[in-house]
Amino acid sequence: MAVKLDLTAEEAYEIADSFAQASARVLDYRIAHRDHLAPAESDELEKCEDRLDHMVVMFRGYGIQLIGAKASDAVLELKAAIEIAKAAMEQVEKIKDAIKLASALVELAVALTSKDPKAILAAAKALKTSAGAEKEK
């Protein structure tokens, strides 16, 4: 945004609306007098409308930046609060994963005692999956 003015958002929108009204008036004039305007004059008026329309976009864009700037502190505060809340949920998930891991360890111990190769392999795989989930957290 090239424009750096000391305006409020409301003022930026008022200025943008003034440009929009001016563009509409030029259009009205061009329409009302189209039978009497030379093509070059009509083209020039159209270009004038385009320039005014660009100013409208620019000042409304500036208005958006000002709306955003007013809320910037609140955004930072809320983002931090959401992160803390998410951390609390992750803590719960970690506990659940730890219980699953303990279960998988017991399964492996039981399988090792039984000396059943298939059971040992299955328990080892389950343990690996549980440990992997825990590690990802």
Added chain:
Amino acid sequence: MRVSVNSHKLALALVLVSLVLLNGCANLAAVRTFADDTKKLSAAFDPMLAGASASCTEKYIRKKLITSTHFDPAAVEEAAAELCGPIEADNQVVAQLNLLLEQYADTLAALADDKLPSYKAEFDGLTTSLGKVRKAGSQESLVSPDKLGAVGALSEFLSRIATQHLQKEAIRDLLNHEAAIQTVTNALKEYATLNYRAWLRDERRENEALYRSLDRSNETLAANYLKTVLLNENRKIAEREKTIDGFVTAVDQFQKANAEIRRKFEHQDDKELIAELASFAKEVSRLRQQIHGAF
């Protein structure tokens, strides 16, 4: 007999647990409802962001189509993109604010999820595994099934209570940022009333001028067709203007509900709170219907 006494104690403990849990569930159900409506409110704002850019583009193309003496569709499209393209980039600031509102709703919903404090699946798995452990040199279980069941239930209960406490604390902490969420939602209201309404106003004003210009056209069929198009466009604009009013009312109700749920977090059966939440839900529902008809 001893086993029977223990069973009675366990049953009593479970009844008490259930009462505590029921109380907790009722609280969080209100938060879930509030979070769900907040998410819908955020979704209802999105069409306004795209709408501002579309309004600028359509207005420009329509004006050139009806009034330009040298109308070149491709060149006009290109010029419209050049004129209105920056709006999309500028909108990102506000899109982020709306995203934050959505994240606020999602986080509240996740914190209030009644599955979060449930460790049943995990402890069931653990007790099943422990049940398979045999005494050395025997097929007898190391821990008897009734003891395993009791230990599992108690562990689940303690974990659930601890998690519910954590859940409530986290929700309360998030709700305490009331001023911040109010500022963010006020910014969304400002965008809707200052920015989006202005684009619609421009479009309506220009359509009226274009409509008048067609009165003097010699090409009756084209003029009549374009008048019909403009009439329909202005109807759509009127519908979209209503969505702005609807959004402002819904945000006002959101802010009231947010304040009330924070204030009466421990008294979720409070009639005023229930009424605020119902009003918020009603406004969001009305807004969604308006959005559905307008875009």
